[in-house]
Amino acid sequence: MGKVRINLINSLDFYDKCLLGNACENSFRYELMKPMKTMWDYLNVPLQASEPNGYDVVMASEMLGIWTPRKSIQQVKDNLPKLIESGVFEEYQGVISKGIDEFEKIGYSIPLEEINVNILLGDEDSQQIQVNKGYSGFGGIPGYIILMVVPNDFNKKRLKSALAHEFNHNVRFTFEPFNHGDVTVEEYLVLEGLAECFAEEMYGKEFIGPWIEDFDEEEMEYSTEVIKEGRKIKGFGEVSAYMFGDEVAKKQGYNPVGLSANTGYTIGYHLIKQYLANSKKSIAQATLTSTEEIIRVSKFFG
Template structure:
């Protein structure tokens, strides 16, 4: 397999140096190698819109802040670090599950919008997506915490990518459950922690959320919910649900990540199977073991 890291440092430099009227097209050029993520949409999508929907930096404002953010990413050797981390993650997954499909990867690392309060304050400068086989998009703001976690952020998305590649778990938008999404986030976080220690855990989840038994029980009660429109509330929490036009359910930011990690750790303790080994394990298998060990009942995902 090959890992193709888009030279988005050069792309972003061109955007920032261009006339304002030309910047949207240059953003489209930067995102063009990622267009295959949307192969299922007839006629494709406008990649400048995709950039914006992923909290990408605005082409017509905050230019000086974005320039400083780019300098911080370059100084941190971010692109090389992401590539090395993905190679290490691939090695770990291949060793744990030799039958897993490791796709060729196209990877885009880009800066987010420093003026977006939700992106900066609620999800702490991180919006990443790796759920479509072959593509990983990392949108970040280079706070010290994000820079410390670059490797963990990358392999978290890698775990998703392999899980939803051919031969892995099928994500059917019509039937997928909150349980699958929660378990997937837990597996990805625990996998990152197996490689990078505590830095593996997604940093926009508060420590008290991770240990809150009420949050755990609340998420367990929603595991059987279907319909992706509701997933933001159960996985990302009420703040994200409101942002995306979904109904809040009474959960803090990152509740699904916190619960998912506890489910996966309980399963690992019971079976000895690492999160790397569980990359293709059905959520129903993990929950069937984890829920009783945690003293919970819930709708088990299939």
């Protein structure tokens, strides 16, 4: 496999058109999202619904917390300058290249011809964005990374780390594909723990994401025990209750299991930390290790 191309979708041009009043929902679909069509096809999301107000890429984007032309243009006026000031449009390529280098060091040539990066404004009204202190991402389909941001003082310093997190998902899924219907709690714990430990390795613990909570010893023990009991449970809906906690589970229609916010991300992070300590492997090597072996060697659940 040759060198991986890193492509940036020209979101800035789209937002400039929005500010001039020259962009609409179709511009969003065919200028901003059509370059990601392979990703959306994989997720069974059409660029344009067959019926008015049907499920399509605009609706799916809103569900993810992405600003669309259906929302107030004032959000673009307020947030675009701050997103540009963050430097992420100059730094994204260095982040992905640095990540690729980490895997080349261990002899893994990432089996992708290109990685497409789409840096987007988040929607201020999105609950998902609010919960995550103004930013989130999606790297679940190899070759595609979305970063969505409502820029603020907290997240502007963490955007490189967030890109590194999503890049790790891209690589992980080239090794161990993700199946929403069959995913287990264990697999999801490992997936998110790997991504955040990779981002931490690249950019430092001070830029860790807000999805890693600072549990005290009692809550850590309790949460670990609850997840240990449910770690073989399958299915994205059921697993989500363990990853996101009771509050999100209730709002999204999942059955709560007695956990606080972001518990799965926090436990996954500590699980991977323990695996790295026990195995003496690098985080890049760990990313290319089966979930089963990571759970066994970590001895996290005893």
